[in-house]
Amino acid sequence: MYTLGPAGGAALVTGYWLAVGSGIGFALSWVLPPLVLAVVAGGVAGEWMRRVTRYRVDPERFHVRTGVVVRKRLALRRERIRSVDLTADPVLRVLGTATVRVGTGEQAGTEGTVTLWPLRRTDAEALRATLLAHAARPADGAEGADDGALARFDRRWIRFAPLSFLTPALGAAAAGGLIQVSEWFGLQEELFETIGSWFGLAPAVLVAVLMGVGLFVVGGVATVALWVEYWWNHTLDRQADGTLHVRRGLLTTRSITLEESRLRGVELVEPLTARLAGGARVDAVATGLATGEEDKTDSKTLLPVAPKELADRVAADVLREPDTSPTAAPLTGHPVAARGRRLRRALATVLVTEAVLVVLGLLLTPVLLHIAWISALVLVPLAIVLALDAYRALGHTLTERYLVARSGTVRRATVALQRRGIVGWTVRQSVFQRRAGLVTVLATTAAGSGAYAVRDAAEPDGLALADAAVPGLLRPFLVAGPASEPVSAPGPHPAGR
Amino acid sequence: MTSPLTDESPNAPLRLRPPRHAVDPRAVGWWALQWVLLTAVPVVVLVVLGLLIPPARFWLFLPAGILAVLGAAAALALPRLWFRHHRWEVTDEAVYTRTGWFFQEWRVAPLSRIQTVDTARGPLEQRFGLATLTVTTASARGAVKIEGLDAETAADLAAGLTVATQATPEDAT
Numbered sequence: 314m315y316t317l318g319p320a321g322g323a324a325l326v327t328g329y330w331l332a333v334g335s336g337i338g339f340a341l342s343w344v345l346p347p348l349v350l351a352v353v354a355g356g357v358a359g360e361w362m363r364r365v366t367r368y369r370v371d372p373e374r375f376h377v378r379t380g381v382v383v384r385k386r387l388a389l390r391r392e393r394i395r396s397v398d399l400t401a402d403p404v405l406r407v408l409g410t411a412t413v414r415v416g417t418g419e420q421a422g423t424e425g426t427v428t429l430w431p432l433r434r435t436d437a438e439a440l441r442a443t444l445l446a447h448a449a450r451p452a453d454g455a456e457g458a459d460d461g462a463l464a465r466f467d468r469r470w471i472r473f474a475p476l477s478f479l480t481p482a483l484g485a486a487a488a489g490g491l492i493q494v495s496e497w498f499g500l501q502e503e504l505f506e507t508i509g510s511w512f513g514l515a516p517a518v519l520v521a522v523l524m525g526v527g528l529f530v531v532g533g534v535a536t537v538a539l540w541v542e543y544w545w546n547h548t549l550d551r552q553a554d555g556t557l558h559v560r561r562g563l564l565t566t567r568s569i570t571l572e573e574s575r576l577r578g579v580e581l582v583e584p585l586t587a588r589l590a591g592g593a594r595v596d597a598v599a600t601g602l603a604t605g606e607e608d609k610t611d612s613k614t615l616l617p618v619a620p621k622e623l624a625d626r627v628a629a630d631v632l633r634e635p636d637t638s639p640t641a642a643p644l645t646g647h648p649v650a651a652r653g654r655r656l657r658r659a660l661a662t663v664l665v666t667e668a669v670l671v672v673l674g675l676l677l678t679p680v681l682l683h684i685a686w687i688s689a690l691v692l693v694p695l696a697i698v699l700a701l702d703a704y705r706a707l708g709h710t711l712t713e714r715y716l717v718a719r720s721g722t723v724r725r726a727t728v729a730l731q732r733r734g735i736v737g738w739t740v741r742q743s744v745f746q747r748r749a750g751l752v753t754v755l756a757t758t759a760a761g762s763g764a765y766a767v768r769d770a771a772e773p774d775g776l777a778l779a780d781a782a783v784p785g786l787l788r789p790f791l792v793a794g795p796a797s798e799p800v801s802a803p804g805p806h807p808a809g810r
Numbered sequence: 811m812t813s814p815l816t817d818e819s820p821n822a823p824l825r826l827r828p829p830r831h832a833v834d835p836r837a838v839g840w841w842a843l844q845w846v847l848l849t850a851v852p853v854v855v856l857v858v859l860g861l862l863i864p865p866a867r868f869w870l871f872l873p874a875g876i877l878a879v880l881g882a883a884a885a886l887a888l889p890r891l892w893f894r895h896h897r898w899e900v901t902d903e904a905v906y907t908r909t910g911w912f913f914q915e916w917r918v919a920p921l922s923r924i925q926t927v928d929t930a931r932g933p934l935e936q937r938f939g940l941a942t943l944t945v946t947t948a949s950a951r952g953a954v955k956i957e958g959l960d961a962e963t964a965a966d967l968a969a970g971l972t973v974a975t976q977a978t979p980e981d982a983t
Binding site for chain 1: 825826827829901903906913917919920947948949950951952
């Protein structure tokens with residue numbers, strides 16, 4: 314079945330050329346047999362995989378034997394299993410089967426992940442229940458462990474779907490794809506001629522704008538379609554055994570489980586366009602999510618872009634902070650010096666771009682000089698607005714259990730990280746930051762991206778924050794006093810200068 | 811002697827004090843040699859090409875000269891600067907390092923969260939009798955690295971840290 318798609322496409326192109334050369338009957342007789350063969354081979358391979366794959370769960374380990382050419386035996390320690398994800402694409406769903414991915418959350422690529430394909434749906438569900446049973450201890454502070462649904466799908470969220478960077482990207486991809494396909498069929502020149510002839514119908518600028526709009530519409534439709542396929546019927550709930558469970562998907566259904574004991578916090582992400590429309594997404598910050606496979610980035614998303622209030626509430630529910638969501642907590646802003654840094658950086662970027670244009674313009678053609686001043690008129694205000702917005706985003710605070718930090722403008726992210734999940738500190742200060750009295754404090758953690766930053770905080774504030782967040786860790790290395798530049802080493806030097 | 815911050819001055823601005831120990835003085839030579847080797851390779855290639863291709867000689871010798879001067883300057887200046895700024899300290903509670911000058915970086919990893927302790931000695935480091943100690947935590951970005959340690963000091967530290975980490979039963983995530 315899987316081979317049908319690509320094989321069919323290839324057959325279509327070959328068939329077209331053969332038919333052009335020597336009639337339709339001849340073309341079919343050449344194209345159909347390989348096609349049938351490919352499909353049958355795909356089916357046999359799937360059935361064979363099913364036959365040769367055996368798994369067994371004993372009290373200690375999860376054993377898998379699989380492989381047609383290379384026989385593989387695997388035994389995963391059950392207490393190491395962190396995630397069991399079920400995926401079923403349309404073909405598998407018709408056959409009542411699913412793909413099961415068992416992850417141990419080892420950092421080293423795909424080593425710790427076992428994929429079973431295909432498995433009967435009922436078997437897959439049962440396997441998941443068995444494998445995750447060891448997590449069946451209610452997490453701390455869980456009274457009435459089954460909190461049930463944390464978020465239910467709402468069709469209105471679809472309005473955020475086209476506001477993705479995917480829209481222009483898919484639009485451009487559609488244009489590229491059209492050109493490519495037309496080349497396969499030898500129609501590329503005709504295509505270009507057709508497009509060229511449109512420019513005769515109306516002013517060139519109008520035609521160009523219309524084509525741009527057209528691409529955006531195509532991209533938008535494609536993005537919405539993808540969104541529906543990914544997020545349709547999304548539900549997030551907490552099960553009785555204290556695992557978080559995400560189910561979603563229209564054609565391919567996905568079901569992702571996350572042990573609550575692996576959760577180290579959440580990240581509330583507001584991409585610029587979604588933020589302007591009042592939307593935000595909730596990502597889990599967790600250790601040992603299934604890694605090294607295709608939808609790695611999506612498996613951590615607990616809630617797709619949805620209204621911000623809802624996102625805050627879901628974040629609070631996920632973190633079991635019923636009163637106030639840490640992600641909505643009022644934050645302490647950062648010093649004005651941080652604004653200066655952002656403005657300078659944004660303007661420097663514009664300046665470099667313009668400088669390149671001007672130099673090239675002086676050397677080659679004055680057209681570039683005009684482009685330079687026109688683009689400067691647009692880019693300079695844009696840079697200033699983004700820089701000011703980035704400054705407004707900066708902030709941090711400490712709640713009873715969480716360190717909350719926010720930064721970013723194109724991708725504004727508010728992270729709420731469990732204070733007991735912090736496994737160390739990295740403090741950074743560039744020469745420029747030193748002059749401005751700022752530091753960037755990174756809390757390192759086993760989960761998510763490995764470190765979460767409090768950017769450009771005032772040096773004493775940032776250090777006090779780190780000191781307070783994990784009591785005792787940083788304290789022995791802190792001293793009171795002005796941040797003096799010369800290294801007046803206070804201690805004795807065992808290895809002399 | 812540094813006294814750890816006392817509570818009598820809660821409002822005084824805080825800063826991180828430098829870690830107690832400097833790296834081994836031989837590290838200066840090691841860093842300098844690294845710079846020399848790094849720049850020597852392209853310089854030699856350019857010079858050889860310049861000798862072989864007379865018409866392009868000027869345009870090959872010029873970058874070679876510039877690179878050589880920059881490399882020499884880096885080899886002379888940076889290691890000394892780094893030597894003053896790279897410092898480390900291991901207490902009963904944590905590993906603490908400071909590196910860099912332009913981008914200064916302090917790292918702290920509590921012993922209770924340490925997962926692995928490695929020492930590594932590259933060919934150049936062996937020549938200088940140096941070693942690099944790497945301490946990793948469960949975080950993908952939380953590793954603490956101490957370069958330019960005396961090989962024996964590094965081995966002793968690694969042994970000590972391994973014992974200290976085994977003493978803490980947490981799973982360190």
